[in-house]
Amino acid sequence: MKVTINDIAKAANVSKSTVSKVLNDAPSIPDSTKRKIREIMKELNYIPSSLATHLAKQRCFNIGLLIDLSRKNDFLNHFFYDIIGGVESTIGPLNYELTISNIHTMGQEHFMNRLVLNKKVDGLIMDNSILTKEIAAQLNDLSFPFVSLGEMPGVENIHEVDIDSRLGGKMLTDHLFAQGYKRIAFIGGETNEPIFMNRMTGYTASLEEHGVAIDQRLIKPSYVNATIGSQLVLELLELEEAPDAVVCMNNAIAFGVLRALRERRIQVPKEMGVATFDNYPLAPYTTPALTAMHMDTFELGVAAGEMLMDRINDERRSQRHRLIVPALLERESTKRIL
Amino acid sequence: MKVTINDIAKAANVSKSTVSKVLNDAPSIPDSTKRKIREIMKELNYIPSSLATHLAKQRCFNIGLLIDLSRKNDFLNHFFYDIIGGVESTIGPLNYELTISNIHTMGQEHFMNRLVLNKKVDGLIMDNSILTKEIAAQLNDLSFPFVSLGEMPGVENIHEVDIDSRLGGKMLTDHLFAQGYKRIAFIGGETNEPIFMNRMTGYTASLEEHGVAIDQRLIKPSYVNATIGSQLVLELLELEEAPDAVVCMNNAIAFGVLRALRERRIQVPKEMGVATFDNYPLAPYTTPALTAMHMDTFELGVAAGEMLMDRINDERRSQRHRLIVPALLERESTKRIL
DNA sequence: ACAGTTTAGGAAACCGGTTTCTTAAACTCA
DNA sequence: TGAGTTTAAGAAACCGGTTTCCTAAACTGT
Numbered sequence: 001m002k003v004t005i006n007d008i009a010k011a012a013n014v015s016k017s018t019v020s021k022v023l024n025d026a027p028s029i030p031d032s033t034k035r036k037i038r039e040i041m042k043e044l045n046y047i048p049s050s051l052a053t054h055l056a057k058q059r060c061f062n063i064g065l066l067i068d069l070s071r072k073n074d075f076l077n078h079f080f081y082d083i084i085g086g087v088e089s090t091i092g093p094l095n096y097e098l099t100i101s102n103i104h105t106m107g108q109e110h111f112m113n114r115l116v117l118n119k120k121v122d123g124l125i126m127d128n129s130i131l132t133k134e135i136a137a138q139l140n141d142l143s144f145p146f147v148s149l150g151e152m153p154g155v156e157n158i159h160e161v162d163i164d165s166r167l168g169g170k171m172l173t174d175h176l177f178a179q180g181y182k183r184i185a186f187i188g189g190e191t192n193e194p195i196f197m198n199r200m201t202g203y204t205a206s207l208e209e210h211g212v213a214i215d216q217r218l219i220k221p222s223y224v225n226a227t228i229g230s231q232l233v234l235e236l237l238e239l240e241e242a243p244d245a246v247v248c249m250n251n252a253i254a255f256g257v258l259r260a261l262r263e264r265r266i267q268v269p270k271e272m273g274v275a276t277f278d279n280y281p282l283a284p285y286t287t288p289a290l291t292a293m294h295m296d297t298f299e300l301g302v303a304a305g306e307m308l309m310d311r312i313n314d315e316r317r318s319q320r321h322r323l324i325v326p327a328l329l330e331r332e333s334t335k336r337i338l
Numbered sequence: 339m340k341v342t343i344n345d346i347a348k349a350a351n352v353s354k355s356t357v358s359k360v361l362n363d364a365p366s367i368p369d370s371t372k373r374k375i376r377e378i379m380k381e382l383n384y385i386p387s388s389l390a391t392h393l394a395k396q397r398c399f400n401i402g403l404l405i406d407l408s409r410k411n412d413f414l415n416h417f418f419y420d421i422i423g424g425v426e427s428t429i430g431p432l433n434y435e436l437t438i439s440n441i442h443t444m445g446q447e448h449f450m451n452r453l454v455l456n457k458k459v460d461g462l463i464m465d466n467s468i469l470t471k472e473i474a475a476q477l478n479d480l481s482f483p484f485v486s487l488g489e490m491p492g493v494e495n496i497h498e499v500d501i502d503s504r505l506g507g508k509m510l511t512d513h514l515f516a517q518g519y520k521r522i523a524f525i526g527g528e529t530n531e532p533i534f535m536n537r538m539t540g541y542t543a544s545l546e547e548h549g550v551a552i553d554q555r556l557i558k559p560s561y562v563n564a565t566i567g568s569q570l571v572l573e574l575l576e577l578e579e580a581p582d583a584v585v586c587m588n589n590a591i592a593f594g595v596l597r598a599l600r601e602r603r604i605q606v607p608k609e610m611g612v613a614t615f616d617n618y619p620l621a622p623y624t625t626p627a628l629t630a631m632h633m634d635t636f637e638l639g640v641a642a643g644e645m646l647m648d649r650i651n652d653e654r655r656s657q658r659h660r661l662i663v664p665a666l667l668e669r670e671s672t673k674r675i676l
Numbered sequence: 677a678c679a680g681t682t683t684a685g686g687a688a689a690c691c692g693g694t695t696t697c698t699t700a701a702a703c704t705c706a
Numbered sequence: 707t708g709a710g711t712t713t714a715a716g717a718a719a720c721c722g723g724t725t726t727c728c729t730a731a732a733c734t735g736t
Contacts, residue, residue: 004691004692004693005692005693006692006693014715014716015715015716015717016692016693016694016716017694017695017696017715017716017717017718018714018715018716019693020692020693020694020695021694021695021715023693023694024694028713028714028715029714029715030713030714033714033715047451047455047456048456048692048693049393049456049457049691049692049693050398050456050457050458050693051392051393051396051398051457051691051692051693052393052691052692052693052694052721053692053693053694054389054392054393054693054721055387055389055390055392055393055691055692055693055694055720055721055722055723056692056693056694056695056720056721057693057694057721058389058721060388060389062400062435062437069422069423069426069427070423070427074416074420074619075619077415077416077419077420077619078412078415078416078419080419081415081416081418081419081422082412082415084407084419084422084438085407085408085440088407088438088439088440088443089407089408089440089443092439092440092443092444093443095452097400097437097439097453097458098437098438098439099400099435099436099437099438100422100426100436100437100438101426101430101435101436102423102426102427102430105426105427105430105431106430113385114433115435117385118385118386118387118388118389119387119388119389120388120435225623226620226622226623227623251620252619252620252623255620255623256623259623259625262625263625280620281412281413281415281590282413282564282589282590282593282618282620284564285563285564285565285590285593285594285597287597287600287601342721342722342723343722343723344722344723352685352686353685353686353687354686354722354723354724355685355686355687355688355724355725355726356684356685356686357723358722358723358724358725359685359724359725361723361724362724366683366684366685367684367685368683368684371684371685386722386723387721387722387723388723389721389722389723390691390721390722390723390724391722391723391724392691392723393690393691393692393693393721393722393723393724394690394691394722394723394724394725395691395723395724396691
């Protein structure tokens with residue numbers, strides 16, 4: 001049968017309190033006793049039941065990651081998977097498990113009951129597309145630890161991690177200027193999404209810094225996929241003053257851009273520079289290989305995990321905001337200078 | 339303070355047994371009583387503690403997905419994320435949560451203690467790259483429910499789901515023959531991986547069925563990435579009897595192949611047909627768009643989740659093997675016939 | 677009206693740990 | 707050596723549900 005703490009207590013001729021204290025490495029138990037009891041645990045193949053521990057400690061050593069698994073854009077799968085990996089890599093070694101929940105199957109209202117109030121997780125990492133001001137307030141009222149994936153502008157009293165999109169936009173555009181491009185466009189992204197606004201703000205900041213006026217005709221927000229990327233770059237080529245470089249909102253857009261330019265026999269990077277946000281696994285394998293701003297989603301997951309664990313263990317000391325610095329991966333598609 | 343079952347019992351003037359029976363919708367409680375007690379629960383905002391339920395029921399309503407999150411090949415992220423989505427979509431509605439564990443942080447030996455023996459999950463879905471004969475035997479000894487993601491040939495007494503790779507290989511090759519290609523090569527995949535062997539077996543089965551002798555020079559196993567894809571297709575072009583079509587082990591290989599062919603000015607699909615396993619989100623956006631055998635990893639996750647839940651609920655009745663049928667997505671890269 | 681059967685609901689043990697409080701024994705030091 | 711302190715470990719309550727067994731009341735049918 002299953003070995004319980006009582007069996008160990010009997011075998012060791014001590015009380016279960018003592019055994020429990022050994023399990024928790026309590027200082028009041030001398031090393032000699034600890035050794036002896038641990039010996040017996042090993043002999044009897046004792047494994048404490050986490051079910052019982054959870055109830056007694058009122059903690060389940062699970063942290064939840066609440067995302068929208070049913071998104072239509074599978075292009076993002078890659079990045080969410082990286083986030084999962086990042087979170088797991090920080091909490092796993094601390095003996096916490098990672099519970100993935102889908103806001104879609106939960107329903108906006110029920111996740112509160114199912115995950116938070118009945119204690120199925122000790123803390124929550126939530127995508128900012130799900131988190132609202134109201135939910136944040138509720139969680140704070142319960143002093144339930146949570147971290148937002150992505151900034152929540154205008155929401156008070158929140159722990160959040162993000163990748164510095166603004167900085168990314170700035171660096172990417174700066175890089176194009178450094179390569180000698182003069183007239184730089186920005187393609188893709190939906191205006192209601194903060195991530196677009198931030199990336200775009202970085203782009204405009206760079207233009208300003210280089211004394212270039214912002215030309216709205218060069219900014220082409222849109223839903224993001226390759227077909228649209230192709231279409232939008234063709235529209236840009238129609239302008240009387242066509243751009244000589246484009247910043248793409250993501251790799252799907254960039255693929256479309258490269259394809260359209262190839263069909264038009266416009267040489268990249270010579271006649272047109274192409275730079276993109278995100279570094280999809282295929283980005284190095286396009287022709288020419290795409291210069292990409294690597295938004296490290298694995299590190300984002302790591303940061304979220306760390307922040308949440310800090311918050312769970314010591315609310316006061318924990319950091320509240322953290323921005324991951326993106327990295328420029330310079331490849332062929334912007335190599336105008338040789 | 340937190341409302342417990344005792345508070346409800348007191349408020350309703352019944353015993354906690356009765357309240358518990360209401361929670362579990364026991365038939366011995368008349369509807370009138372149920373209604374009355376549920377009313378009170380609602381008023382007091384009672385949410386049962388899952389921590390307590392878990393201990394009492396000896397079940398945690400968590401199922402584990404054990405994979406290798408630290409794989410080096412990020413090309414696979416996409417598919418693993420889909421599997422996660424598939425599993426979640428079946429178990430979520432049944433009020434089970436999904437715990438993702440990384441075999442890498444667990445260690446091969448410790449996952450047994452940490453996940454199985456101490457009851458952190460009620461069942462396990464494991465990638466077949468992790469599962470061994472020995473582990474399967476151990477789990478079976480404990481009669482612990484588990485399902486293998488991917489077939490485990492030669493292992494007795496196992497529940498397994500897979501995508502029919504052999505059938506996929508057959509269908510893809512048949513399709514190329516149907517389009518009028520005569521000499522078909524197979525590029526990529528490592529010979530020690532069952533998935534390669536199965537896909538390749540489907541390919542050879544098609545050749546045989548079409549009365550075409552198998553030419554080992556046309557089978558190019560290898561590590562899979564775009565660079566290698568380019569390289570291998572160029573090697574094939576060197577043959578005195580070069581192939582007129584290639585089956586690619588995955589999209590990365592196919593990208594490399596398309597790139598090399600473009601550089602060599604070999605027209606696809608006219609001079610060379612290109613078909614690939616897997617349907618990466620960018621596959622429709624290559625030039626020409628890639629014909630792909632869609633190996634539906636979301637459905638694989640669904641199947642695994644269903645099988646595991648069946649096994650947890652009724653060991654005897656549950657199915658033991660299930661193969662997902664792949665789907666051909668016919669696009670430009672094999673469209674020789676107009 | 678009475679024996680036999682349902683029905684509704686309660687008492688208490690249980691799941692397997694943790695924690696608080698207490699105490700006897702051992703240890704300190706003047 | 708004796709009062710004061712520290713140390714080691716146990717008893718019992720606790721975490722919050724579930725389950726088994728039992729009983730009193732109500733309901734059958736003759």
